[in-house]
Amino acid sequence: MGHSEISGRIVHPFSGEIRSGRIIFQDGLIKEILADDDVPDRFILPGLVDSHIHIESSMLLPSRFAAAALRQGTLAAVCDPHEIANVLGVEGIRGFLADAKDAPFSFVFGAPSCVPATPLETSGAALDADDIRTLFSEDGLAFLGEVMNVPGVLSGDSGLEARLEAARKAGLPIDGHAPGLLGPDLRSYIVAGITTDHECSSAAEALEKIRQGMWIQIREGSAARNFDDLLPLFFEAPGRLMLASDDKHPDDLMAGHINLLAARALAAGVPLGLVLRVACVNPVMHYRIPLGLLRPGDSADWIVVEAPLEKMQVSESWYHGRCVMRDGVYAGTLPPVTIQNRFAHVGVREDSLLPMASRTACQKFQARVRVIEIEDGQLVTGEGEALLQVIGDRIVPDPETDVLAISVVNRYQDDALPATAFVRGFGLKGGALASSVAHDSHNIIAVGSSAGAIARAISRVADAGGGIVALADDGSEEYLPLPYGGIVSVDECPVVAERYRKCQNFAREVLGSRLQAPFMTLSFMALLVIPRLKLGDRGLFDGQSFAFVPVEL
Numbered sequence: 001m002g003h004s005e006i007s008g009r010i011v012h013p014f015s016g017e018i019r020s021g022r023i024i025f026q027d028g029l030i031k032e033i034l035a036d037d038d039v040p041d042r043f044i045l046p047g048l049v050d051s052h053i054h055i056e057s058s059m060l061l062p063s064r065f066a067a068a069a070l071r072q073g074t075l076a077a078v079c080d081p082h083e084i085a086n087v088l089g090v091e092g093i094r095g096f097l098a099d100a101k102d103a104p105f106s107f108v109f110g111a112p113s114c115v116p117a118t119p120l121e122t123s124g125a126a127l128d129a130d131d132i133r134t135l136f137s138e139d140g141l142a143f144l145g146e147v148m149n150v151p152g153v154l155s156g157d158s159g160l161e162a163r164l165e166a167a168r169k170a171g172l173p174i175d176g177h178a179p180g181l182l183g184p185d186l187r188s189y190i191v192a193g194i195t196t197d198h199e200c201s202s203a204a205e206a207l208e209k210i211r212q213g214m215w216i217q218i219r220e221g222s223a224a225r226n227f228d229d230l231l232p233l234f235f236e237a238p239g240r241l242m243l244a245s246d247d248k249h250p251d252d253l254m255a256g257h258i259n260l261l262a263a264r265a266l267a268a269g270v271p272l273g274l275v276l277r278v279a280c281v282n283p284v285m286h287y288r289i290p291l292g293l294l295r296p297g298d299s300a301d302w303i304v305v306e307a308p309l310e311k312m313q314v315s316e317s318w319y320h321g322r323c324v325m326r327d328g329v330y331a332g333t334l335p336p337v338t339i340q341n342r343f344a345h346v347g348v349r350e351d352s353l354l355p356m357a358s359r360t361a362c363q364k365f366q367a368r369v370r371v372i373e374i375e376d377g378q379l380v381t382g383e384g385e386a387l388l389q390v391i392g393d394r395i396v397p398d399p400e401t402d403v404l405a406i407s408v409v410n411r412y413q414d415d416a417l418p419a420t421a422f423v424r425g426f427g428l429k430g431g432a433l434a435s436s437v438a439h440d441s442h443n444i445i446a447v448g449s450s451a452g453a454i455a456r457a458i459s460r461v462a463d464a465g466g467g468i469v470a471l472a473d474d475g476s477e478e479y480l481p482l483p484y485g486g487i488v489s490v491d492e493c494p495v496v497a498e499r500y501r502k503c504q505n506f507a508r509e510v511l512g513s514r515l516q517a518p519f520m521t522l523s524f525m526a527l528l529v530i531p532r533l534k535l536g537d538r539g540l541f542d543g544q545s546f547a548f549v550p551v552e553l
Helices: 062-070 082-100 129-137 150-155 158-170 183-191 203-211 250-255 258-267 272-287 359-364 451-463 493-510 518-523
Strands: 004-011 018-026 029-035 042-045 048-053 074-079 106-109 144-147 174-176 215-219 241-244 302-306 314-319 322-326 366-373 382-391 403-409 419-424 432-435 444-448 467-471 477-481 533-536 539-542
Touching: 004 302, 048 215, 048 241, 048 258, 048 272, 062 074, 062 082, 062 250, 062 493, 074 272, 082 106, 082 129, 129 158, 144 158, 150 158, 150 183, 158 174, 203 215, 215 272, 241 258, 241 272, 250 493, 258 272, 359 366, 359 382, 366 533, 382 419, 403 451, 403 533, 419 533, 419 539, 432 451, 432 518, 444 451, 444 518, 451 467, 467 493, 477 493, 493 518
Parallel strands: 004 042, 048 074, 074 106, 144 174, 215 241, 366 419
Antiparallel strands: 004 018, 018 029, 042 302, 302 314, 314 322, 366 382, 403 419, 403 444, 432 444, 432 467, 467 477, 533 539
């Protein structure tokens, strides 16, 4: 079989030099790189890498995610399948591995370390140390997923220690998740073998962790955005940095991926060589990703960027010597889907979706309640108060003052009673939103102006086996089905992104929400470990005191 070649202005990732030349490749490998001044005005770069992502956040299966990411020049992703594991356990992870197997893309999957994420809510599955060892030995998973249970590490929790030891014994990287952790506790966390952190929100915090030997993943996703605050690190410690999205919604993925972060770094004056070290070289080396870095003998992997280079507009993506994306058209084949899911019978009565009032409140026809206070674009919530009307024995929301009812329903047990509370900040004037994407256990979460609207929205999601819905009082709606595990679509990214966009717009334009991303905000209202007030399927939880609290004051 003869060789092939591609020519252009080749950007060498280790030196940052740009040299005109030709890449000669054969059988999926680079044979040699030759100088040649007569080349097209285009740039050939190593493929970009997302060093930490939960693919489930894109609401796409891995094969569909690859097709979308390749359009943006991403050739590899380090994936923690934490979300699908919370729903479906080991079999959910294996379903993702099977779907990803033939994609022209380097997927590096890890074994989730914290499933369930917390014992304070009900998830669909649990992974113990034996499961982790099996995933390493039989399924080839390449790292231990982010260790969110910082107190468990510091206290020497036996179950968590067994999972850490499984990774250490296998000689595999261990990912971290330690927002704000510094000093002696940070040292103890690192001594456990944890090597990365994607939760830094300041350069000072990141530098302290780098000094202790950690790798810092600069995160810029759909939910949390830290790129601007951590940009100085490109100049101070590029050898210990990587880029990550963590969570990337489908509409954002259509707009761009790691290429947008590279473009922002270049625009800020970061030298090209440093950008490529962070966006390509460091994650390939740290996670041992089988992805070429434009050296003779490497796998024939690269991307083509049209001039001007600073815009990072990708026109072609090459993987193992084959052009798998050209001008936005994916050349791969998408596999058929065998749907996995886990939904018990979910039935709710309207009156169960509002908190029950105390005897005193019933006598006064009003109750003072705790209110979850949300801030647009933030995962952290506050605690407020409201004086609400009592009708019968139930406390009712007040949309006029933006105090809405919020409910979480356990979808893994038949006809479980919902947990209920109140929230301020969604701005809905009527109707309801509901979703089976609710971090981390992915029960059904809903917010609305009335018990009736919430009940209809929950039923819409449950009857379809998962999805997100924005539903008006007149019955009109926008709906995105998520039949795979109740959190992932089986469609391609453009279809999912458009339906997601319609749901978001309906929530804002028809129902009146003031939030930039109402469904993203809703999905994190059940994440109990993020302060302050959150709602799980077992009740209202104060992340500051780390205890369940009553709704009524």
